[in-house]
Amino acid sequence: MLPTGIISSGCVSKLHLSSEVKPVRFGAEAGYESGVAPPTQATRSPVPPLKLTVVVAVALIDTDNRILLAQRPEGKQLAGLWEFPGGKLEPGERPEETLIRELREELGITVKEPCLAPLTFASHAYETFHLLMPLYICRRWEGFVQPLEGQALKWVKAQELRSYPMPPADEPLIPFLVDLLV
Ligand SMILES: Nc1nc2c([nH]c(=O)n2[C@@H]2O[C@H](COP(=O)(O)OP(=O)(O)OP(=O)(O)O)[C@@H](O)[C@H]2O)c(=O)[nH]1
Numbered sequence: 374m375l376p377t378g379i380i381s382s383g384c385v386s387k388l389h390l391s392s393e394v395k396p397v398r399f400g401a402e403a404g405y406e407s408g409v410a411p412p413t414q415a416t417r418s419p420v421p422p423l424k425l426t427v428v429v430a431v432a433l434i435d436t437d438n439r440i441l442l443a444q445r446p447e448g449k450q451l452a453g454l455w456e457f458p459g460g461k462l463e464p465g466e467r468p469e470e471t472l473i474r475e476l477r478e479e480l481g482i483t484v485k486e487p488c489l490a491p492l493t494f495a496s497h498a499y500e501t502f503h504l505l506m507p508l509y510i511c512r513r514w515e516g517f518v519q520p521l522e523g524q525a526l527k528w529v530k531a532q533e534l535r536s537y538p539m540p541p542a543d544e545p546l547i548p549f550l551v552d553l554l555v
Pocket residue numbers: 428429430449450451455456457458459460461504506540541542543
């Protein structure tokens with residue numbers, strides 16, 4: 374659980390951490406930098422690894438402590454399931470930039486980076502890709518939430534999340550929100 378001070382103060386600048394944090398690299402480069410040897414023929418798995426897809430998601434929380442869920446539209450993979458707003462990390466983007474962009478495109482709201490606090494993440498093997506999905510929380514934004522992509526939206530209490538069918542990757546995230554909000 375996040376310290377209450379962080380939640381109740383709303384938006385916390387993370388800039389004071391920046392001097393200690395090195396840029397994160399994804400992919401092969403990351404291993405070489407940390408001194409980990411690349412896999413050899415002997416250590417490499419015989420099954421080719423699934424492509425890693427990073428999707429950044431957020432639990433938007435309103436003043437009644439309800440969380441926003443969006444329903445995946447017809448015609449998409451996992452259509453009809455309820456998920457957290459967000460989307461795929463594009464090349465060159467930081468996760469926070471992805472979320473800010475997706476929230477503007479999908480919901481028409483403006484979120485400032487210090488208002489995004491990391492909560493937990495999902496790591497789930499789908500059939501064709503491995504999903505790595507950081508989940509942020511956000512209590513403060515500008516504008517009104519609108520379904521700009523025709524998606525159904527619902528504000529849901531944490532203890533009611535299980536009544537909404539969600540993608541399998543999302544189920545392990547629910548207890549973190551219940552701990553935080555109930
Ligand atoms: N935004 C979001 N995506 C999720 C969640 N859980 C989960 O498994 N995903 C999966 O993450 C993947 C990427 O999300 P996306 O929003 O960019 O996907 P999409 O199908 O619209 O992609 P597209 O832009 O290629 O059409 C999808 O396969 C989606 O099912 C979640 O809570 N939020």
